[in-house]
Amino acid sequence: MSSISESVERRLAILEAGRPLVRLVDEIIEAYPDPYSQAYAHAQRIVRKHTGRAMDPRFIWWHQFPTGSTSHLSYSGWQHAGPPQQSTHLTELVIQRFDTHFQQAPDELDQWGGFYRQGANASVFDERNEVRMLGSQVQADLWRIDFGAEHRASIEQFWGAHGPHFRVLAKINVLGRGVLARRAGHITQTDYGRLRTMASDALVAGVMPTLEQLQHDSAHSPLVVKRYALDERDRGCFYSLEAEDGRVLLYMPWQADAFRGFESSLARARWLRNELKTANTLDAFANAALAGVQSEARERAVHLHLNGIADSASDEAAMQLLAFLERPVTGDFFTYLSIQARDDMRHNATLMLDNSELRKAMWKGYLAAFLKVFTGFAPLGWPMTLMLLGASVAKVGLDVDEALHAHDEQSRKRALREAMLDSLFAALNLAEVGFQSSFASLAYETPAHELSVPLEHWEVLPSSSQSLQGREANELVPAMPELQGRLRGVRVRNDGSCWIMMNGLTYRVRYSQELSKWLIVPPDNPFAFVPVDPVRLSEAGEWELLGRPQLLGGSPPAVAGMPSTTSRFWETYTSVNDTQSKILSSRALSRQKNVLKDWDIVQLLPGRAPDLDERGLDCVMVNDNPHFSYRHEREYFNSLIEYYTSDESRINDVFRYGAYRHADEDVYIAELADELERLPDSNGATLFRGGHRSRGTGGDRYHAGQLKVGDVLVNTDLTSFTENPYKAAEFASERPTQAPGTLPGLFDESSVIYELPVAQYQNGTPISAFSLYWDEAETLFLPGNFFRINKLEQVYGYHYRFIKVTLGQIGKPAVGPVYDLRTGLLFDEAVYRARFRTPALAQRFFPV
Structure with missing residues (x-):
């Protein structure tokens, strides 16, 4: 066997050992009781209950006004003139609730406030930007949520189910950080061997650690552990791991370079004394000890001790002060870390009031003080639990406040995963194997x-x-x-x-x-x-x-001109699975944001409200020119795309029937097209599109043999594809009162799913980052794109069947018939052009 083959064989062995550990990381991240995620999930349920749609709560504001006037056009019966007295995102409202006055007079909520898709800067607050929810009804929903009690229960559930997993991953983090320290020359090979034995005496030098070995503890650790109490609630700013021969390891779990090795305690004291003389380093140690808590008394105590070490008259004096601060860690170190992390989470949760306490706080006027202490969703800064698993602030690369309060739950979880896997890769010595695919194989998220x-x-x-x-x-x-x-x-x-x-x-x-x-x-x-x-x-x-x-019941009736086949792929994605669907949509959103990451986009600075154009649409003005696409922190916004994805938009009726609802719809279409053409295209994912007779997009003509391989289709409207096959299956079926099995709806001879394989198209614009419905994982095509039918097949299972049409984008054919992608009918360009009030619009998409 060649050396290359030996490396590949070793890579396969690493996969065998490492994939169970990766699954452990994924389980921890998914189960981690993130209070923001819990509040966000409640907000999503409230929106779906009242609107019937899965609109992203980040686009929904509650605004409260001093005045209101009646309106027969708005859902609530009221309209308002800005600016509002108070504005709150729906997710924050789950925690903060409505003002005390409205607890006694809930009916007044609908008169003095409302839910809107624009922030406090909007020029109007009426039927044009309202979300069809009533404050009085939402208030009742909120009081059914006992958020504080629920969060505390989720913490106990997390530790009950995942306590042993935490210890395993904490060991991996120590081993991984130890490998990196050894490579950097910060510790010796002997030091690392002692860390390995402390983690588990079942681990063997040169052999990859397995889950079973890491679940085993060490009967006799070669290292004595001590922590340093900079104040009464210091969570473990740094630890000392001492060997019998006098050698000392300094462990700083929050640091990018977590381990430093020293010949003696005096050498360790000398290093700390010199490092803490630098203001930035001292502040970093203090922040790790305080973890973002705003307490003057604690800040004074921590800085007093750190300054005392830095200002010691000698290295010996610094060592004496460190000895005064030392506290022994008895028993297993990883059990100790687990208990510390659990208690830290419990303490954080005590600052969240349950419903009965929240009501008392409201009546006594304490709510404002409570919210100030609570500071949103994470009162004690970066969670110790994540830090001890390798997801320190430095490694995740997010600002603490941004990471814990950002609306982008998917990006946050992905950043945590990458940081934790970084330690796992190091612990498995993956760098020594080589091949970029080794990392990709281990990190691969199995569909x-x-x-x-x-x-x-x-x-x-x-x-x-x-x-x-x-x-x-x-x-x-x-x-x-x-x-x-x-x-x-x-x-x-x-x-x-x-x-x-x-x-x-x-x-x-x-x-x-x-x-x-x-x-x-x-x-x-x-x-x-x-x-x-x-x-x-x-x-x-x-x-x-x-x-x-083959299925025991046999195949459905044959369709002329195409084979019939079963598919494990579609057996999976024609079933309803909200959890897996959300995972796929979040991966698509993450991919689409990566496409936008390097794009030159206008930034809306923190604390600044968007500007408004002459029609009151959110934008950022640059040299008196409106930019509708902009980024605010880690989120992307475009009011033109938001409107297209909203329930109020019927803009495709112009393309399909020549039906106009507003006088300026041609102007809107032109501006939306401008925005989509400015945004970056991407063909890096396979796309799907479902159709059904009930939606006017069915595949009857495929079933009848009127469309064949080699025929050319053209999209004549704003055409959506998705990266999520669950969504395509929904649109390829008719949702009845009760669908068979776990299907999203009823499939029949009109059910069709289009597939655009990766790299087989050019002009698709990913828009999920801007959409009110990010979970649709949407890519949008402007009218006038041509697609060749490359393959046709009937896909079937026990309760479903549909025509699968594999497409590839091509240029406009010089001759021959062209069929409408949506209807399957022969495309009549003259009839199409006659639908538009503005001839230049048709000319834009179908130039002569």
Whole structure:
């Protein structure tokens, strides 16, 4: 076996050891009782209850006014003139509640306030920007939420279920930070060996740690642990780990460089004394000890002790002061850290009032003081729990306030995950293995359709299966495959990529730890979001493709001109699974934000309200020119896109029927098109679009054989695709009172799902970061894009069937018929142009 193959085999062994630990990280992050996430979830439920839609609460404000006038157009019956006396985001309202006066007179909420899609800077507050919810009804919902009691219960549940997991991940963090310190020369190999033994005496030098080994403790730790009490509630600013030979390790869990090794306690005191003479370093130690708590008495005590060390007359004097501050840590160090983190979370939660206490505070006028102490959602700054798992402020790269209060829950969780995995990668010595794919393999977030697949029931398929069309690669691979281990039959290139030969064709493969099988993957992206195509090596040494067996009930009636097939991929995504759907949408949002990250976008500075254009639309004015796309902290905004995604917008009626609701809709369409053309395009994800007869977008003409492979379609309106196949399945079905099984609705002969594979389109603009409905994972195409039908197939399961249309974007064909993507009808350009009041608009999308 070559050295490259040995490295790949070692990478597979790392995956086997590491993937269970990655799952542990994901479980901790998902279960972590983040109070902001809990408040956000309540806000989402309130919005869905009253509007029937999953609008993002970050776009919803509660405004309270000194006056109001009646209106027969608004949902509440009232309209207001700004500016409001008080403005609160809906998520914050879940915590803060309405003013005390309205607790006694809830009916007045609808007169003096309302919910709106714009902030306090808006020029109008009426039916044009209202959210159809009544304050009086929302107040009743809020009092059904006992937030303080609920949060405390979630903390107890978290520690009851995940306490042992915390200890394992805390060990990984110590080992990972130790590896980094050893590489940087801050500690010795002997120091690291002692850390390893302290974590578990089952760990062996040079052998990757496993979950089972990390769950085992050390009977005799070679290190004595002491902490330094800078004040009565110091959570562990730094620790001393001392060996019998006098050598000392300084552990600072909040620091990027967490470990420092010293020959003696005196050398450690000398280093601390010198470091603390720098004001920035002293402040960093103080912040770690105080954790953001605003207490003058505590600040004085912490700074007194730190300054005392820095200003000591000698190194010996500094060592004496440190000895005075020392407190022994008895028993297992990781159990101690676990108890400290749990108690820290419990203490934070005591500052959250339950409903009965909240009512008393309101009646006694204490609420303002309570809110000042509470400071939003995280009174004690960065949680110790996250810090001890490797997600320190420095590593996550977020400002404390921004990270804990940001509306962007998905980005926050992703940042935490990356920080924790960083320690895991180091603990597994992944850097020594090489190959960027090693990191990607371990961090890979396995999609739902790759989990729990019963491969033992799958059958050998012909290698010419349609699912492999386009997957073959024109790559030079080694002439001889590997002969042993998991790599038997696999050809390994110098970059560590893995390939197989099957029936004379070359395919790239990736090993799935979850399925213990090799999977055929796209040659340019082994981690692409694609159906599962497992292969196995036969007794004759030939690769075989596996597929799902035929359903016992047989297949549905055949459709002329296309094959019928089952699909594990669509078996997963035609079922309702809100949790998995949210995960996919959040990954899509994160991807789309990465597209925007390097784009030159206007920034709205913290504390500044958006400007308004002449129509009252939010924007940022630069040299008297409105910029509708802007970023505020970690969030993106565009009022034109927000309106398009709102329930009030019927703008596609102009494209479809020539139906206008407002006189300025052509102007709006032109400005929206300008904005979409300015935003960056992206073709880095496979897109889906569902259609059904009940929505006027069905696939009857495919079912009737009137549309065939090779035909050309054109989109004639603002056309949405999604990165989330769960959403496509919803739109491909008709939602009845009760759908069979776990399906989102009823599928029939008009059900159709379009697929635009990654890199097979050019002009899609990701808009989820700007949308009122981020979970739709939306990419938008302006009218006038042409798509060729590359593949047609009928996909079916026990309770569903639909026509799957695989598309690829092309230029405008010179000759031949073109069909409307939405209806399947022959496109009549003259009829289309006649729908617009402004001829230049049609000319823009369909130039002559």
